[in-house]
Amino acid sequence: xxxxxxILFILVLTGCSNAPYQPPKKLSELEPVIDSPISAGHLELLxxxxxxxxxxxxxYFEWKGTPYLLGGTSKKGIDCSAFVAHTYSEQFNxxxxxxxxxxxxxxxxxxHENLQVGDLVFFRTGRKVRHVGIYLGDSEFLHASxxxxxxxxxxxxxxxxxxxxxxxxx
Numbered sequence: 001x002x003x004x005x006x007i008l009f010i011l012v013l014t015g016c017s018n019a020p021y022q023p024p025k026k027l028s029e030l031e032p033v034i035d036s037p038i039s040a041g042h043l044e045l046l047x048x049x050x051x052x053x054x055x056x057x058x059x060y061f062e063w064k065g066t067p068y069l070l071g072g073t074s075k076k077g078i079d080c081s082a083f084v085a086h087t088y089s090e091q092f093n094x095x096x097x098x099x100x101x102x103x104x105x106x107x108x109x110x111x112h113e114n115l116q117v118g119d120l121v122f123f124r125t126g127r128k129v130r131h132v133g134i135y136l137g138d139s140e141f142l143h144a145s146x147x148x149x150x151x152x153x154x155x156x157x158x159x160x161x162x163x164x165x166x167x168x169x170x
Contacts, residue, residue: 011087019149033044046092048136049118052117053117053118053136053137055092056134057136059087059142060150063075063083063150064077065148065150065151066078066083066144068146068148068149068151069081073086079144080100080131080132080144080145080155081097081098081100081103082098083135084120084132084143085097085098087134087142088168090150096170100122100130102111103120103168104130104132107120107168108170109167109169110166110168110169111166111167112155112166112167114167115135117136118134118158118169119122119134119170120134120135120169120170121134121135121164121167122157123163124165125163130151131163135155135167139154139156140152140154140155141153
């Protein structure tokens, strides 16, 4: 019993990109592409940066404190990639793939210096572990943290800064 507990504990700590395989529930999960009326890189054409940030903060206050759950997709528990996909769907009517692996393939790459509100931010937190959040501006990003649940963190924090990998503009 202890061995199973330790294995589960380690899996939770490894992050959302290592979620167990679940068969696709929708065709959009089989073909990981943006399913929206706009093309990648044009979110800012739909609304201003302040409107984008307002929608993201609204999502944050609705989900704040929701616990992290590897493979989770609801307010009972959610992982980082599910939170990002849910936020984009609910707030911008853009359907992103469910997993970090496929979200990384969307949009166009953006450097740390050129991040804009609404960009996805990706981190390498381990050799094979990936994490994703949504940039809010002023070095802050919204994400589902393994330790704090849905929260806002700073890219300049001692933990996040060395793990930042790249951004993507959707």
